[in-house]
Amino acid sequence: MSGLKFLEVSPRDGLQNEKKILSLEDKTALIIKLAQTGLKRIELGSFVSPKWIPQMKDSKELVQKILKLQNEKQINSQIEFSVLIPNQKGLNFALSSGIKEISIFLSSTDSFSKKNINTCRQESYKKYQNICKKAHKENLKIRAYLSVCFDCPYEGKVPQKEVIKWVQKIQELGVYEISISDTTGKARAEEIESLFEQLFVYVPKEKLACHFHNVHGTALTNVWSAYKMGVMSFDGSVGGLGGCPYSKVPSGNIPTESLIYLLKGAEDPMIKKLLSIGSWLEKKLEKKLSSPLLNSPYYNS
Amino acid sequence: MSGLKFLEVSPRDGLQNEKKILSLEDKTALIIKLAQTGLKRIELGSFVSPKWIPQMKDSKELVQKILKLQNEKQINSQIEFSVLIPNQKGLNFALSSGIKEISIFLSSTDSFSKKNINTCRQESYKKYQNICKKAHKENLKIRAYLSVCFDCPYEGKVPQKEVIKWVQKIQELGVYEISISDTTGKARAEEIESLFEQLFVYVPKEKLACHFHNVHGTALTNVWSAYKMGVMSFDGSVGGLGGCPYSKVPSGNIPTESLIYLLKGAEDPMIKKLLSIGSWLEKKLEKKLSSPLLNSPYYNS
Numbered sequence: 001m002s003g004l005k006f007l008e009v010s011p012r013d014g015l016q017n018e019k020k021i022l023s024l025e026d027k028t029a030l031i032i033k034l035a036q037t038g039l040k041r042i043e044l045g046s047f048v049s050p051k052w053i054p055q056m057k058d059s060k061e062l063v064q065k066i067l068k069l070q071n072e073k074q075i076n077s078q079i080e081f082s083v084l085i086p087n088q089k090g091l092n093f094a095l096s097s098g099i100k101e102i103s104i105f106l107s108s109t110d111s112f113s114k115k116n117i118n119t120c121r122q123e124s125y126k127k128y129q130n131i132c133k134k135a136h137k138e139n140l141k142i143r144a145y146l147s148v149c150f151d152c153p154y155e156g157k158v159p160q161k162e163v164i165k166w167v168q169k170i171q172e173l174g175v176y177e178i179s180i181s182d183t184t185g186k187a188r189a190e191e192i193e194s195l196f197e198q199l200f201v202y203v204p205k206e207k208l209a210c211h212f213h214n215v216h217g218t219a220l221t222n223v224w225s226a227y228k229m230g231v232m233s234f235d236g237s238v239g240g241l242g243g244c245p246y247s248k249v250p251s252g253n254i255p256t257e258s259l260i261y262l263l264k265g266a267e268d269p270m271i272k273k274l275l276s277i278g279s280w281l282e283k284k285l286e287k288k289l290s291s292p293l294l295n296s297p298y299y300n301s
Numbered sequence: 302m303s304g305l306k307f308l309e310v311s312p313r314d315g316l317q318n319e320k321k322i323l324s325l326e327d328k329t330a331l332i333i334k335l336a337q338t339g340l341k342r343i344e345l346g347s348f349v350s351p352k353w354i355p356q357m358k359d360s361k362e363l364v365q366k367i368l369k370l371q372n373e374k375q376i377n378s379q380i381e382f383s384v385l386i387p388n389q390k391g392l393n394f395a396l397s398s399g400i401k402e403i404s405i406f407l408s409s410t411d412s413f414s415k416k417n418i419n420t421c422r423q424e425s426y427k428k429y430q431n432i433c434k435k436a437h438k439e440n441l442k443i444r445a446y447l448s449v450c451f452d453c454p455y456e457g458k459v460p461q462k463e464v465i466k467w468v469q470k471i472q473e474l475g476v477y478e479i480s481i482s483d484t485t486g487k488a489r490a491e492e493i494e495s496l497f498e499q500l501f502v503y504v505p506k507e508k509l510a511c512h513f514h515n516v517h518g519t520a521l522t523n524v525w526s527a528y529k530m531g532v533m534s535f536d537g538s539v540g541g542l543g544g545c546p547y548s549k550v551p552s553g554n555i556p557t558e559s560l561i562y563l564l565k566g567a568e569d570p571m572i573k574k575l576l577s578i579g580s581w582l583e584k585k586l587e588k589k590l591s592s593p594l595l596n597s598p599y600y601n602s
Contacts, residue, residue, distance in 0.1 A: 186599065188563060189525050217559055217593030221522045224490050228529070258518055262489060292518030298487065 004263055005041065005233040007143075007179070007209065008034055008256055010281075011062075012043040012084055014241030016053050020285050024058045024065070031066050033280065034238065035075045037273040039256070043103060046084035047093040059083060063097040082143060086117060091131050094140065101141040104128050106170060108163045111154035112147055112183070125169060132173040144175040145211060149195065150187035160198055168202050177209050179235055182222060185215030185252075189225035196229045209233035212254055214240065214290075219254045220262055227263060234259050239278030239289035255291035266298075275299050305564055306342065306534040308444075308480070308510065309335055309557055311582075312363075313344045313385055315542035317354045321586050325359045325366070332367050334581065335539065336376045338574040340557070344404060347385035348394040360384060364398040383444060387418060392432050395441065402442040405429050407471060409464045412455035413448055413484070426470060433474040445476040446512060450496065451488035461499055469503050478510050480536055483523060486516030486553075490526035497530045510534035513555055515541065515591075520555045521563055528564060535560050540579030540590035556592035567599075576600050 011031060015022060022030070027045075034042055044066060045059030063083055069075045082101035085091050094102050106128065107113035110120045117124060135142055148155075149163045163180075170178050180195070199208060210226045210233070212219040223234055236256030257274040264270070271293065278294045293299055312332060316323060323331070328346075335343055345367060346360030364384055370376045383402035386392050395403050407429065408414035411421045418425060436443055449456075450464045464481075471479050481496070500509060511527045511534070513520040524535055537557030558575040565571070572594065579595045594600055 186567065188567065215593065216562065216597055216599075217518075217521060217556075218563060220518060221525045221563060224522045224525060255518075261517065262519060262522060266487065266489065292516065296517055298517075 003232045005209070006039060006256060006259060007233070007235045008039045008042045008238065009211075009235050009253060010034070010237040010239070010241045010256070012045050012056070013211075013235075013253060014237040014239075015055050016046070017242045018055060018285055020287075021055055021057075022284060024061055026284055027058070027062050028065050028069075030277070030281070031062070032069070032075065033273075033277045035079050037277070038270050040078060041080045041082070043082050043084065044099075046086070047090035048084070048086050060093050060097055063099050067098050080141075082141075085131070087127060088131060091135060094135075095138055100139075101143065102135055103143045103145060104131065104173070104175070105145040105147060106166060107147040108149050108158050108166055109152040109155045112152050115154060116147065121166065128173060132175070136174055142173065142175045143177045143179065143209075144170045144173065145179045145181050146170060147181045148183045149180045150182050150191055151184045153184055160195055163195060164198055164202060167199060171203060171207070175207075177207055177233060178203065179209040179211040179233075181211040182213055182219070185213035185219060187212070187222055188218060189221050192222045192225040193229060196226055196231060200230070205230045206232065209235060211235040214252045214254055220258055223254065223259065224262060234263070238274050238291075239281050239294055240291040241278075241281060241285075241289060252290050255289075255293065257291060257293045261293060272299060304533045306510070307340060307557060307560060308534070308536045309340045309343045309539065310512075310536050310554065311335070311538040311540070311542045311557070313346050313357070314512075314536075314554060315538040315540075316356050317347070318543045319356060319586055321588075322356055322358075323585060325362055327585055328359070328363050329366050329370075331578070331582070332363070333370070333376065334574075334578045336380050338578070339571050341379060342381045342383070344383050344385065345400075347387070348391035349385070349387050361394050361398055364400050368399050381442075383442070386432070388428060389432060389435075392436060395436075396439055400441075402444065403436055404444045404446060405432065405474075405476070406446040406448060407467060408448040409450050409459050409467055410453040410456045413453050416455060417448065422467065429474060433476070437475055443474065443476045444478045444480065444510075445471045445474065446480045446482050447471060448482045449484045450481045451483050451492055452485045454485055461496055464496060465499055465503060468500060472504060472508070476508075478508055478534060479504065480510040480512040480534075482512040483514055483520070486514035486520055488513070488523055489519060490522050493523045493526040494530060497527055497532060501531075506531045507533065510536060512536040515553045515555055521559055524555065524560065525563060535564070539575050539592075540582050540595055541592040542579075542582060542586075542590060553591050556590075556594065558592060558594045562594060573600060 046056045050057035084103045113121045212222045236259040237253035238256045240252045240255035242253045257271050260268050260270045347357045351358035385404045414422045513523045537560040538554035539557050541553045541556035543554045558572050561571045
């Protein structure tokens with residue numbers, strides 16, 4: 001469908017901020033359901049220390065279980081699964097799990113980088129240089145997130161030249177896509193236009209993606225703004241689940257169903273499938289999700 | 302500021318859907334507060350039968366009180382106040398109240414028109430022909446709403462040619478602005494672009510406004526889409542208060558503070574003033590409002 005790409009981040013960026021820990025069985029059920037919606041790319045979890053993020057403690061078992069199901073053709077073989085890795089140990093986990101794609105993450109500011117992973121940007125970058133080198137040797141695909149590309153909870157407005165510098169550096173790591181993240185959800189459509197206009201000078205459009213949080217109700221507007229600029233790859237989380245635990249603010253992800261609604265149409269069959277997963281998650285997590293479509297009478301009659 | 306125009310509809314389209322009836326004193330306080338934010342146009346209420354909308358029962362007293370305060374220079378003399386009128390009786394009320402501007406409303410579909418005011422479009426139009434004739438004689442400014450311009454809760458998707466036809470007919474009534482309403486909040490940015498592109502063939506951009514509801518979380522995206530097309534006039538309701546009681550769905554208005562955030566910037570001083578009114582309204586109405594900015598830590602610290 002016209003080159004649009006979606007990355008489903010609910011199993012990772014969605015769940016990681018939830019207090020209620022889902023069982024391995026429930027996480028597996030979630031991925032199987034997501035795989036049946038027509039989504040082509042799903043981020044399964046992150047190989048971080050369970051001390052950091054307890055919800056991710058069984059990411060390796062989950063990855064192995066999902067890849068086994070895919071091998072047995074119980075999950076569509078065309079779906080690409082990835083996992084977030086913070087360090088060399090995470091890469092080793094990835095390699096032993098059999099997954100074919102990893103995500104890495106860097107920040108546009110030092111303050112956020114230090115709060116997030118206790119390391120400044122340059123140190124973090126050096127670490128990823130080694131990781132990416134090894135990952136390439138092992139034929140892994142690599143995707144990158146660049147956090148706080150507009151506003152930093154610790155430094156305020158982030159200068160565009162910093163974002164551009166780090167996007168260029170990340171490109172040199174040989175990633176196939178860089179997801180420009182509005183971590184605090186403070187970006188406005190005008191800022192999206194202005195930043196992407198600059199980024200296109202240095203990076204091909206098709207290598208850029210958007211990971212926008214919805215704290216200020218503007219994430220979908222920002223998606224539309226980026227889409228009109230020519231960006232075709234967007235991160236979403238079913239039901240709007242999640243957000244970043246380090247951003248000081250209750251940032252939610254864009255509901256994947258809202259992305260589909262906006263970019264593919266109100267009647268796209270994926271929407272009802274995603275909404276049914278959202279309702280299922282509400283029961284499992286014992287909480288209401290914020291997705292407007294989940295509460296729309298149009299899809300609930 | 303660059304030709305942008307906002308109409309504050311909270312005292313009318315905002316309150317009319319609220320069960321808790323605000324006292325005349327509270328409504329007056331609301332208008333005085335709104336007048337202090339820098340907003341230049343405020344719709345005060347509607348001269349409809351209190352049987353229809355009990356919340357509007359004291360609209361005439363409210364209008365007289367506000368105009369008196371403005372006369373006494375307790376309210377900025379530059380602010381333009383208007384009132385919605387459904388019929389000849391409403392016009393007589395308007396004329397005796399001393400207000401200088403009225404709003405009229407028509408529908409893009411017969412079903413919605415009948416459910417809303419028990420009259421088909423053509424009958425409603427005829428009635429307004431007489432009203433507008435008299436209003437012009439009395440030097441009143443006239444603004445029009447056209448409801449269900451994209452989706453009708455009774456007829457589904459509304460054909461663009463119907464909208465265009467009724468916009469043209471409304472133009473002939475001598476109104477200075479026509480507010481294109483997405484009553485059920487189902488419009489998508491693409492549909493906004495497509496309809497306005499057509500409308501511009503028949504109506505100057507500066508005569509069109511947007512009244513978008515936020516049922517599906519897309520209203521602000523639709524605003525941005527219309528703004529990029531060249532539309533400069535937008536209806537908002539502080540705190541996102543309200544919606545149409547006849548649309549079968551819980552449609553909320555766009556928070557005025559979100560309009561300002563998107564179109565004038567996150568630091569615009571109007572935002573904090575509007576948020577403080579939103580908090581005040583939450584206390585008065587004993588309910589939480591849906592405005593994302595009202596719940597943002599950035600404006601609450």
